[in-house]
Amino acid sequence: MRALEKISSFANSTFALWVVLFSLLSFLYPSSFVWISDYISILLGIIMFGMGLTLSLNDFKAVLKQPKSVLIGVLGQYTIMPSLAYGLALLFQLPPEVAIGVILVGCCPGGTASNVMTYLAKGNTALSVAVTSVATLIAPFLTPVLIMLFASQWLEVSASSLLVSILKIVLLPIILGIIVKLLFKNGVEKSIKALPLISVIGIVAVAAGVVAVNAESIADAALKMIFIVMLHNLFGLFFGWLLARLFRLDEGSQKALSIEVGMQNSGLGAALALAHFSPIAAVPSAIFSVWHNISGPLLATYWGKKHDRQEKRQKEEQKHVV
Numbered sequence: 406m407r408a409l410e411k412i413s414s415f416a417n418s419t420f421a422l423w424v425v426l427f428s429l430l431s432f433l434y435p436s437s438f439v440w441i442s443d444y445i446s447i448l449l450g451i452i453m454f455g456m457g458l459t460l461s462l463n464d465f466k467a468v469l470k471q472p473k474s475v476l477i478g479v480l481g482q483y484t485i486m487p488s489l490a491y492g493l494a495l496l497f498q499l500p501p502e503v504a505i506g507v508i509l510v511g512c513c514p515g516g517t518a519s520n521v522m523t524y525l526a527k528g529n530t531a532l533s534v535a536v537t538s539v540a541t542l543i544a545p546f547l548t549p550v551l552i553m554l555f556a557s558q559w560l561e562v563s564a565s566s567l568l569v570s571i572l573k574i575v576l577l578p579i580i581l582g583i584i585v586k587l588l589f590k591n592g593v594e595k596s597i598k599a600l601p602l603i604s605v606i607g608i609v610a611v612a613a614g615v616v617a618v619n620a621e622s623i624a625d626a627a628l629k630m631i632f633i634v635m636l637h638n639l640f641g642l643f644f645g646w647l648l649a650r651l652f653r654l655d656e657g658s659q660k661a662l663s664i665e666v667g668m669q670n671s672g673l674g675a676a677l678a679l680a681h682f683s684p685i686a687a688v689p690s691a692i693f694s695v696w697h698n699i700s701g702p703l704l705a706t707y708w709g710k711k712h713d714r715q716e717k718r719q720k721e722e723q724k725h726v727v
Contacts, residue, residue: 424698431616440614441617445611445676448610449611449673450574451603452517452604453579453582454578454579454581454585455604456517457582470531471535474654477654478535479536479540479543483540485641485666486511486666486669489511489637490507490508491511493633497629501559503688504559505559506678506686506688507637509677509678510674513544513548513671514537514543514673516668516669517604517608522664522701523705526660526664526704527713528658528660528661529655529657530661532657532658536662536665537665540665548567549562552564552567567681570681575673607672608672608694612695615687615690615694618679619685619687619688622688630689631696634693634696638697641667641669642663645665645667646659646660649663664701664705667697
C-alpha cells in the first residue's frame with residue numbers, strides 16, 4: 406500500500422505531463438486511443454465516485470465557516486466562464502458546433518484538479534474544495550439551464566436530456582461515493598491515498614479519448630481553437646482572481662477562486678458534446694483538457710514559490726527585529 410501511495414503521489418504531482426504526453430500520442434496515433442471515447446462517461450463517473458469518497462463533514466463545514474467566499478466562488482464559476490464562452494463564440498463568429506463546444510465547457514463546474522493546484526499555490530485549499538463540491542453538486546441543475554440560455558441560438562438544446570446525463574455522470578456517482586464512505590469508513594480511509602492515481606488515469610484517458618476522436622478536426626482548426634481556449638482559460642483565471650480581490654478576500658482565497666473559476670471539468674463538457682451534439686463540439690473540451698493542465702500548474706508553481714519567498718523574507722525580518 407505504501408508503494409501505491411508513492412506512485413499515486415508521483416502521478417498526482419506530474420499529471421499535467423501525462424495529460425500532454427497522452428494527448429499528443431492520441432493526436433498522432435488516434436486509432437490506438439479512439440476506443441476510449443466509448444467509456445468517457447464511465448471514466449468520469451469513476452472520477453466523481455472518487456470525489457464522493459473524499460468528501461467529509463469538514464468540507465461542508467468549510468461552507469458554513471466561509472459562506473461569503475464559497476458563494477462568490479460558485480457565482481463566479483457559473484457567470485464568468487459561461488459569459489466569456491458566449492462572448493468568444495460571438496467575437497470569433499464560430500460555426501454552430503464549435504460555438505456549442507466552447508459554451509459547453511464554459512457552463513461546466515470546476516475541475517477536480519483545481520484543489521491540487523490551489524494546494525500547490527499555497528492558497529485556501531478548504532475554500533477550493535468547498536467551491537468545487539458545491540459547484541459540482543448543483544451542476545445537474547445549473548449547467549443544462551446555462552447551456553440552453555447561451556447556446557440555443559446556434560443549435561436546439563434539450564435541458565432535460567442534459568440534466569439526466571449530468572445526474573448519471575456527476576451526482577449519482579458522488580452520492581454513491583459518500584454512501585460507501587459512510588458504510589465502509591475504515592476501508593475507504595486506508596485506500597484513499599491511492600485515489601489520486603485513479604483520478605489521474607481517468608483524466609488522462611478522457612483527454613486522450615476525446616483528442617483521438619477529434620484528431621482531424623483539431624488539425625484543421627488547431628491554431629484558432631487553441632487560441633480561443635487559451636483566452637477562455639486565461640481570462641477565467643484573471644477574472645476569478647479579480648472577483649475575489651474586489652470582494653476583499655485574503656490572498657489565499659484570491660488564489661483559490663482564480664483557479665476554481667479558470668479550471669473547468671472539461672471531461673464533462675466532452676461527454677455532453679459526444680452524447681448530445683457532435684464530435685466536433687467536443688474539440689474545445691479536448692483542447693481545454695490539455696491547456697488548463699499546463700496553465701494551472703504554471704500559475705500554481707509561480708504562486709507557491711512567491712509564497713515561499715515571502716515567508717523566507719518575513720522570517721529574516723523577524724530575526725533582525727529580535
